[in-house]
Amino acid sequence: MKTIKPFFAIFAALLVLQLSSCATxxxxxxLEPAQVEQAAKYKRVAVNAFKNDNVGLGGKIETRLSQKNVENKPYYTVLNRQDFDKILKEQKLQYSGLTDEKDIVKAGELIGAQAFVTGEVSSAASQDSRFYTERQECLDKKCNYVRTYRVPCTKRTISMSASVKIIDVQTSGVIYSNSYSPSNSWFSCADMPVTLPASDTVWQRQANDIAADFVSKIAPRYVxxxxxxxxxxxxxxxxxxxxxxxxxxxxxxxxxxxxxxxxxxxxxxxxxxxxxxxxxxxxxxxxxxxxxxxxxxxxxxxxxxxxxxxxxxxxxxxxxxxxxxxxxxxxxxxxxx
CATH class of the missing domain: 1.25.40.10 (Tetratricopeptide repeat domain)
Structure with a gap:
């Protein structure tokens, strides 16, 4: 016991020192400026339908833009898609999937947008791979004898690839673009089973992350x-x-x-x-x-x-x-x- 007391005394002293050194x-x-300075001036925006958008990325970006508030005021005027459809049908243009730059310029002029956000979801994949991992267990209380055995496991990788860009409707020039390739992996083994996430759930989260990142680059933000x-x-x-x-x-x-x-x-x-x-x-x-x-x-x-x-x-x-x-x-x- 005498040899233990000094240890506890030292431990207590160190603990007191650590607590006392924790600063308040x-x-x-x-408020920080947009990282893409040239994109910050475009405040009347529209979101064109994304190609192959089975995860709703375009809609998520549109929502983020609509909800973007700076100094307690909306930063963007996001032009209503239903109004677009009506105007564009009248002009015999199809809003969904506009790809020609001339059409984008014409559509932007008709609906009063300064810029279009558009893009593509090029892939959304989920892959399971099987493998074995080694485990060890003691065969006696002192663990002098050990047994090595193999356990079947599953690795699930869920990924997505997408590109997003914002286009000046007057010049058809790309103001800013970015490519994203988020990928996440999970493991589950027979002796420690874990419920692997559904691919749709992960794709939705990845799409939300992409939308948040893109909007954070083109508008002022709070840190x-x-x-x-x-x-x-x-x-x-x-x-x-x-x-x-x-x-x-x-x-x-x-x-x-x-x-x-x-x-x-x-x-x-x-x-x-x-x-x-x-x-x-x-x-x-x-x-x-x-x-x-x-x-x-x-x-x-x-x-x-x-x-x-x-x-x-x-x-x-x-x-x-x-x-x-x-x-x-x-x-x-x-x-x-």
């Missing part, structure tokens, strides 16, 4: 990052200032940035702008509420106060300029008519 973080939302808060005073805090620091962090964790702003502002004032912890934490709150220029000023103040490198502050200094640039680009894309 908050999740911040950022989320966890940002660290500093919870240990860097200078001598009195009892009131310690409580302000604790309360400010608690309100951040409760997603009450308004209260956290008031408290950290008071802490910066009471510490006479000499505490990088107070300045940095207020900067995080400003960043979380989209006040990026104010956040930058506070991070710069925190940076000037640190005597030794503080990782969180250094990350903030590097991050905030990129955040400002990306937000400006996204805002410009949104403002385009």
């Amino acid at each position: 973080t908050t999740r911040i939302q950022y 989320y990052k966890r940002i660290e808060l500093l919870d240990d005073p860097d200078i001598e805090y009195n009892d009131n200032e310690k409580q302000l620091l604790k309360s400010g962090i608690a309100f951040v964790e409760a997603h009450r940035m308004d209260k956290a702003d008031q408290i950290f502002s008071q802490l910066v004032f009471q510490t006479q702008s000499l505490s990088y912890v107070a300045a940095y934490n207020l900067g995080v709150v400003k960043e979380a509420t989209g006040e990026y220029e104010e956040a930058k000023k506070l991070y710069t103040l925190a940076d000037s106060l640190q005597k030794e490198p503080v990782e969180a502050i250094n990350k903030a200094i590097n991050r905030i300029n990129q955040v400002i640039t990306q937000h400006k680009k996204a805002t410009q894309q949104i403002a385009q008519p």
Whole structure:
């Protein structure tokens, strides 16, 4: 027992150290511009019927476009397919499966679309393959004797290949295109049976993933990052200032940035702008509420106060300029008519 106690003492000390080193973080939302910048200006769009679309990929992309909201407003005007059918029938054009670029331009002009999204599902396959895998089991309690045996197994691979593109209806030029080949595999063995998924279920999920990825490339999007808060005073805090620091962090964790702003502002004032912890934490709150220029000023103040490198502050200094640039680009894309 005497030899065990030191082990537990060390383990407990390490556990306390690990728990104490877990920094408080908050999740911040950022608006980023479309990755395909030239595609962001096309906001009146139509989705042409995809070739060989047995998985409903075209419909899923149309739904994603319709549901795309940026700054609490719909980003796209997705032109109604029923209205298209009526107009195109009148013009003796068949909306389903338009492939000729001249027809696409003519159809786009008739229905007022700036761009068409179209594509093809070139394959949707499911394949089962059989194989054997080796297992071992002990023949005695000490496992001095082992038996090796083989177990039959099944590997199911479900895959899809598709291409998607967005076309300028005025020029017939391809604005952006991408090819996708998602593939997933599952295993089931006789001694550990697992229900293998149905191919239709997987194809639907793969088609949803393709639709989500494509739309995320051509429109501004929101991303989320966890940002660290500093919870240990860097200078001598009195009892009131310690409580302000604790309360400010608690309100951040409760997603009450308004209260956290008031408290950290008071802490910066009471510490006479000499505490990088107070300045940095207020900067995080400003960043979380989209006040990026104010956040930058506070991070710069925190940076000037640190005597030794503080990782969180250094990350903030590097991050905030990129955040400002990306937000400006996204805002410009949104403002385009």
